[in-house]
Amino acid sequence: MAEGRWMVEVIVMPKEGVNDPQGEAIRGGLRALGYAGVRGVRAGKVIRVELNAAGADDARAAGAEMADRLLANPVIESFHVAAVAPVGVEA
Amino acid sequence: MAEGRWMVEVIVMPKEGVNDPQGEAIRGGLRALGYAGVRGVRAGKVIRVELNAAGADDARAAGAEMADRLLANPVIESFHVAAVAPVGVEA
Numbered sequence: 001m002a003e004g005r006w007m008v009e010v011i012v013m014p015k016e017g018v019n020d021p022q023g024e025a026i027r028g029g030l031r032a033l034g035y036a037g038v039r040g041v042r043a044g045k046v047i048r049v050e051l052n053a054a055g056a057d058d059a060r061a062a063g064a065e066m067a068d069r070l071l072a073n074p075v076i077e078s079f080h081v082a083a084v085a086p087v088g089v090e091a
Numbered sequence: 092m093a094e095g096r097w098m099v100e101v102i103v104m105p106k107e108g109v110n111d112p113q114g115e116a117i118r119g120g121l122r123a124l125g126y127a128g129v130r131g132v133r134a135g136k137v138i139r140v141e142l143n144a145a146g147a148d149d150a151r152a153a154g155a156e157m158a159d160r161l162l163a164n165p166v167i168e169s170f171h172v173a174a175v176a177p178v179g180v181e182a
Contacts (some may be wrong), residue, residue: 005130013136020127026138029161035153037143040094046102046135047117062126070120 005087006053010065012072012079013044047071050087060084096178099154103163103170118155138162141178151175153160 007061014020014065022043053059063081072079105111113134121129140157143148154172163170 013137013139023138026140026162029155030140033157033160035142035157036159038140039143040141042139044137044139046104046137047114048104048133048135049117049121049129050131051126052130062128066124066126069124071117073108076123 003052003054006051006056006059007085007087008049008051008059008081009083010047010049010063010067010071010079011044011082012047012067012077013042015076015078018076040074044077045071046082056086066079094143094145097100097142097147097150098176098178099142099150099172100138100172100174101138101140101154101158101162101170102135102173103138103158103168104133106167106169109167136162137173145173147177 014023020042024040026043027038027041030041047067049063051059051062053062060081063084067079067081068074094144105114111133114132116136118129121132138158139155142150142153144153151172154175158170158172159165
């Protein structure tokens with residue numbers, strides 16, 4: 001596939017065992033709203049990067065490298081590339 | 092399916108046209124790292140809620156209701172339930 005525009009979605013989550021104050025706050029809020037069945041909440045980030053790439057594999061690799069270098073803090077967070085999709089010219 | 096534990100993943104993104112300072116900051120950081128092919132970045136939230144529900148449909152509906160009531164600000168954000176999965180007893 002020729003050079004084109006791609007959207008890469010990276011999800012960054014706090015690692016297991018790492019304190020997650022945002023998730024705790026959301027859990028407290030949900031319980032205050034009456035959702036007694038909520039057992040736990042973890043909150044992370046979604047980053048959608050639109051970029052030029054030669055194909056889906058190239059776009060995915062670029063997204064993973066960006067996450068590794070900038071988007072995630074490897075000490076406390078893990079990431080994965082959740083989606084890669086071409087961006088239409090109408091976008 | 093009987094009452095069980097489910098994980099619901101909700102993704103909350105800034106709506107199209109809404110200013111996204113976090114995304115802009117990430118774009119600036121990526122360009123400073125040399126990623127000239129980055130055309131745009133949007134940053135949102137992922138919230139994983141572990142809850143008791145009678146089945147996948149019930150869990151999905153609960154997650155959507157929670158997002159509507161607490162997790163997303165409908166003026167500037169949109170959300171969708173990205174995943175629903177049973178949580179194993181080993182978790």
